[in-house]
Amino acid sequence: MITLDSLTKDYGKNRAVNELSFTIEPGTVTGFLGPNGAGKSTTMRMILGLDAPTSGKSLINGVGYEQLRHPMRTVGAHITGTAGHPGHTPRTHLKALAQSNQIPASRIDEVLAQAGLQSAAAQRIGGFSLGMRQRLGIAAALLGDPQILILDEPMNGLDAEGIAWIRQLMKNRAAQGGTVFVSSHLMSEMQQVADQLVLIGRGELITQAPTDELIKGFAQQVIAVRAPQASALAGALAGHGAEITEGGGNRLEISGLSLAEVGAIAFSNDFELHELSQARGSLESAYDQLTRDTVEFTSSTAGKAMGK
Template sequence: MITLEALTKDFGATRAVNQLSVNIAPGKVTGFLGPNGAGKSTTMCMILGLDAPSQGQALLNSVPYAKLRYPMHTVGAHISGTAGHPGHSPRTFLKALAQSNRISATRVDAVLTEVGLQSVASKRIGGFSLGMRQRLGIAAALLGDPQILILDEPMNGLDAEGIGWIRALMRTRAEQGGTIFVSSHLMSEVQQVADHLILIGRGALITEAPTQELIKEFTQQVITVRSPKATALAGLLERTGIEVMATAVDQLEVIGMPLEGVGSLAFAGGIELHELSVTHGSLENAYNQLTHDTVEYSAELSGGVART
């Protein structure tokens, strides 16, 4: 369990994290989301003892990080985006970490194999791509076989195979009872892997909820209908006060009526259907709605259309 109790961090007159209180539970992947400058990295740094809270505390299994004698056995973290000195090799970098935390040297080769770096274990880190350095950082996080993993933007620089690999790694460790706390701006990936979400803005908690519940609550359900008599069906639907939009000659999108209701109305009107399907909103839609008022920086597209 990761426990944040009224966690607060001030940098001079600027409050980066404001009275943040949440529990990050084992057995699930918890996504940590928020706009740039929301306080996500600062929060992770306080959990790991890299920043001292101005108020409150962060606990790992009820203990502050600084009081863990060999912390890599309890928590593994990758938050910098890179790992190791450019002149070192992955093997020497991981061996030094292992010795500092009384981890068996055999564990070094095990994690190098797990992250796919065994073939370059003796190469200089300075020649690695961003994706390879991400894998090395994750290898360091896994070194002590910890129950808790804290990962900040772990998918940056990874190709499609690498993203699939890290997604499977997080899911597997959560299913084995681990606590996975991950921050990412890749909403589609977070939606696929996270069981629970914590959203913050301007350092404060916006909401936390199971992923699917949050998406369902803050997005609209859209029914897609295809029919050779789409115009006639649109007329029936509009008479009930339902919002209908024609997206093609034979296709409609319906908002405000359940799928069963659309099907029953078409059947009663003798209208042939070629498709009747439902699309739930995306995490990106819910995220944009929830964080709209907490965005620190925004851009404007040509034509005056604002976009975060």
């Protein structure tokens, strides 16, 4: 379990994290979301004792990270950019970590295999791609077979197979009673893997809720329609204020109208329907609505800044 109690971090006059309080329970994958600059990485670094809080505290199973005797056997963490010295190999890097935490050497080959790095075990890390460094960082996080995993943007640089691997890994760890706390900007992946979500903006908590509950409460609802006269139907629906996205196979995705309203408009205009259903809302839609007032860096803002 991870517990944050009024966790706060100042950098001079800038407050990066402001009195964050929440709990991450075992048996779940908890996604950690927020705009760039929201304080996600700073929060994770404070949990891991890499940054000292200005005030407040974070606890791992009731104690501070610095009080853990063999931390890698309790918490496995991968923070972006911490995949080992470029002159080392995966094997030497993991060996040093194992010795420092009294982890059996047999775990080295196990996690190399789990991360798909057996063939690269003797290569220097400096020649690794971003995806390979990500795999090595995750292998290091798994080395102590910890109850808790903390992963900061673990999908960056991974190919489709790698993303599927880390997604299943997180699900399996949670199903076995572990605690998984993961940050990511990939909303579609978080929607698939996260049981719970913590959203922050400008260093403050926006909400913590189950993923399905958050999507249901805040995502724009989408109606799926498939009709032989899809283009004509789209015109009729647009006349009633609907926003429409056309897909293949005469399929439309409609927002701005209810299921009943779409059905009534189609009926009154004698359109034949082959499908009329309410699709699950997207996490991206809910995220945009919840964080719109906390985004500090946007394309339009950047454009104005460059014009000054």
